[in-house]
Amino acid sequence: MINVTAKYFAVFREKTGKESEVLLTSAATAGDLFTEVATRHLFSDPMLRCKVAINDELAGWDSGISEGDIVLFFPPVAGG
């Protein structure tokens, strides 16, 4: 088990009611962690339409996560 910080933006922040939370997790990848939080917070957007960044760097869903990482969950984007 590792401790990571999950950060939420836009609709994810509204659904969770918080900007971030520290999680004790057995998730090995960013995608595993997304599945965990999406289930708990009832996210409706499919993972593949969302993005993830680890420690401020965009990452793939299969990227590994480590103790102390800050994992940013981005809902579907809408720039422009």
Added chain:
Amino acid sequence: MSRSNFKITNEPIDIAVLNQTLRDDSAGAYASFEGWVRNLNDGKNVNSLDYEAHGVVATNEGEKILIEAIDRYKLLAATSFHRIGHLEIGDCAVWVGVSAPHRGPAFDGCRYIIDELKQRLPIWKKEHYQDGDSDWINCLTAKD
């Protein structure tokens, strides 16, 4: 040497100043794109909207897109500013400008940049409607 300049800003975009930064004696073409806030989306009357971004990731990714465009289309310079915060109908939400030796690469490079920005930047838009409702929009539901 080619120049790129991407910025997330909560200030109005001063286009007259920005397009001068693209000047180059070897440039025969300049192309730009402005994205404006419009009053209708998906059949709903929009009053205003709020943009939110992750500043660090959006700025790094935006800069990467400009450099990709410069390399791919042999641009002389590329600049793009994207607004965050509260915007009203008609406000410029995003501006892209490029200079190149000829018009073809200028048009193509400008198009590449705005298309990639819309897909890749962690920026979110919440529309406020005339009926008092509001909703988050994403690029798969937005038409343009």
